[in-house]
Amino acid sequence: MTEPAPVYASGVDHERLTAQLRFILEVDKLKRILRRNLLVDGSRRENDAEHSWHLALTARVFAEYAPAGTDIDRVVELLLIHDIVEIDAGDTFVYDAHASRSQRERECVAADRIYALLPEEQGARLRELWEEFEAAKTPEARFAKAVDRLSPMLANWHTDGGTWVQYGVSKEQVMEKVRIIAEGSEALGSYAAALIEDADRRGYFAG
């Protein structure tokens, strides 16, 4: 990739702005990382960038279902950056047990490279946010995870079973994801459980 054009603004640290631009241009690649699930209309597979937008907006709309005191602005920030490592590590299908074993290592190498494009303290801060999302210990990270797990369920339910049918996913495998949703939001967990019961009646699960 060619470098951004030189900057002549007074009062601006050019080296710093150039580093930030390099990161912004690099993360454009997230638009080319395809996920397994389809758009809600079934027309094509979803990419990570548009997925991240949809989750951030969903978190805002569903803010009232987060535990009291959850900082939704922080949830949005977590969701905006949560998939950036997939530029290098690729999307790992949540029901692919083999790929999931090497996922953490591949994603850490990716985080090392991509966040280092930014000025040091800024890169460290965004990387910490990503680690917070991964660890799922804070209410913000748990709610972000809940929204992230609910979203493909909605898409699958609206596309005649979607990836559940395509990859022969069992109800038990999906119920494990419902548990993650319930950890982040009681209301969304209940909704997801009802959705999965309905999907089961429709015969979308294997086994």
Next chain:
Amino acid sequence: MTEPAPVYASGVDHERLTAQLRFILEVDKLKRILRRNLLVDGSRRENDAEHSWHLALTARVFAEYAPAGTDIDRVVELLLIHDIVEIDAGDTFVYDAHASRSQRERECVAADRIYALLPEEQGARLRELWEEFEAAKTPEARFAKAVDRLSPMLANWHTDGGTWVQYGVSKEQVMEKVRIIAEGSEALGSYAAALIEDADRRGYFAG
């Protein structure tokens, strides 16, 4: 589109949650609204959803270039919703003077329909945010507009002139957008001006 599955969670207002789900599923369509500009690697046109994600993240990374006191969380919120009306109204190319004349009317009709999917007070709040973005009177809306105008310039500069060359855009037309960027951020305005001078030397503009 089929309706979301029924909900059985206790303590949740089912009608309210169903309205929110309908909105969330509806805005999935933003992933199919194509803009004129290409991705940074030139591989295809960008869609509104991934564009909104990129802007929200860019606003975070460039937060220090917003005027002191600007609420970046609010900027992010404005950027997440700023293009939703294009689901009905379509993308209006910023250099298409004819389409720009009817744009406001088309977008208001779209906002009336789409935000009305949400529970009333929530829909009214998001619509007000969109109006705030459009009016460009607050520092948050001006900074959001600055990021929105800068982003396609970066893509064009990195794709040998991109839509500037494709649609025969003049330097004077682009300088009008640089003015909007400068209104939201002095530093980003200076950077954009330098970028356009460089693009001019490379012969990317018509006339």
